[in-house]
Amino acid sequence: MTxxxxxxxxxxxxxxxxxxxxxxxxxxxxxxxxxxxLKFVKGDWLLGEEQTEVTxxxxxxxxMHEYWRGxxxxxNREPIAHLIGRVVxxxxxxxREELGDLDEAHWETDSAGAKRDxxxxxxxxxxxxxxxxEIVTFTSTSDGGRKAVAKLADRFDRQRHKHPAQxxxxxxxxxxxxxxxxxxxxxLKFEVVGWDFWDEDAKNDPAGTLRQQQADEMDDQIPF
Numbered sequence: 176m177t178x179x180x181x182x183x184x185x186x187x188x189x190x191x192x193x194x195x196x197x198x199x200x201x202x203x204x205x206x207x208x209x210x211x212x213l214k215f216v217k218g219d220w221l222l223g224e225e226q227t228e229v230t231x232x233x234x235x236x237x238x239m240h241e242y243w244r245g246x247x248x249x250x251n252r253e254p255i256a257h258l259i260g261r262v263v264x265x266x267x268x269x270x271r272e273e274l275g276d277l278d279e280a281h282w283e284t285d286s287a288g289a290k291r292d293x294x295x296x297x298x299x300x301x302x303x304x305x306x307x308x309e310i311v312t313f314t315s316t317s318d319g320g321r322k323a324v325a326k327l328a329d330r331f332d333r334q335r336h337k338h339p340a341q342x343x344x345x346x347x348x349x350x351x352x353x354x355x356x357x358x359x360x361x362x363l364k365f366e367v368v369g370w371d372f373w374d375e376d377a378k379n380d381p382a383g384t385l386r387q388q389q390a391d392e393m394d395d396q397i398p399f
Contacts, residue, residue, distance in 0.1 A: 210310035213302070215320060215363040220347045222311060229347055234305045236342050236371050239331045240391060241301035242324065244268055246294050247316065248276075250283070259297065262328065263391050268296075298324050303373065305344065319362040327365040338370040340381040340388065 211223045220229040245259030245268050258274070260266025274294050276282075282290045295316040302311050315321060331343055348364040372378040 210301070210312050213311045213313040215313075215315065215347075215349070218349055218361040220349075220363075231346070231348075234344055234346055234368065235302035235311070236305060236344050236373055237327060237331075237365065238301045238303070238342055238373055239263075239328060239335075240388065241299075242328060243299040244321070244324075245297060246271075246274060247297040248274075248293050249291075249295065250293060257297075259299070296321060300324050300327075302345070305371070315363075323363045323365055327367070330367055334370075340372065340377055340385040341370040342373050343367045344369040344371050 213229070214221050216226075221227065222229055240261070240263045242262045243259045243266075244262065245257065245266065247254050247259075248256040258269070260268075271292075271294060276293050279290050282293060285291045297314065297316050298321045300313045302313060303309070304311065313320075313324070315324075327343065327345065334343075335341075343365075344367070345365040346368050348366045349361050350364050351359050351361050354360045372381065372384070377384040
C-alpha cells in the first residue's frame with residue numbers, strides 16, 4: 176500500500192505555512208508519496224497492505240527530516256483529512272479544540288457503541304530499507320508509537336553532531352511492560368545500531384548535505 180499524504184483544506188483548518196510553497200503545491204497536485212506503510216500491530220512489525228512481517232535482521236535508515244506529526248480525521252473508518260507538518264519546519268501541532276467537530280452528538284461510534292473522536296494524533300516517519308533501498312513510512316496514532324518516534328528524535332538530536340550529514344540506522348524492536356489491569360503489554364522501539372547517509376547524494380557530498388540540513392533547520396516560515 177502506497178501512502179499519499181494530502182493536506183485537506185476543511186472548514187477552519189487552513190495550514191498555510193507549515194510547508195514551503197513548492198512542497199504545498201506538489202502535495203496538492205499529486206500527494207506526498209511516502210512509500211509503503213509500516214505498522215506495529217500486536218507485537219509484530221507489518222509492511223504494506225499484505226501485512227508482510229519484517230524480519231528482525233532488517234535494518235532501516237530513519238530520515239529525521241521527514242518526521243511528520245499532527246492530526247488525522249476519520250470518517251467511516253477511512254482517513255479523510257490530515258493536518259500535519261514536519262518537525263524540521265517547526266510545525267506547531269494545534270490543540271484539539273481548534274480543529275472543530277467538538278459536538279459529540281455527531282461523532283461516530285466504535286464497535287462497543289462508545290462515541291469516537293473523529294480526530295486522532297498521528298505521526299509519520301520515513302525510512303529506507305538498507306537491503307533493497309525501499310522507502311517505507313512508519314505511521315501510528317497510538318501513544319506508544321508517537322513516543323517511540325519522539326525517543327528516536329531525542330537520540331538524534333543529542334548525537335547528530337557526532338555524525339554530520341548522517342541519519343540513524345535502526346532495527347525494529349519490541350519491548351514489554353506489566354500493566355496492572357491489562358497484564359503484559361507490548362510496545363515498539365527503534366533501536367539505533369549505527370549511522371549512515373540517507374542516500375548517494377548525501378554520501379557523495381556530505382558537506383553540501385550538512386549545509387542544506389542546517390538551512391532547513393534555521394529556515395523561518397514566512398506567511399503570505
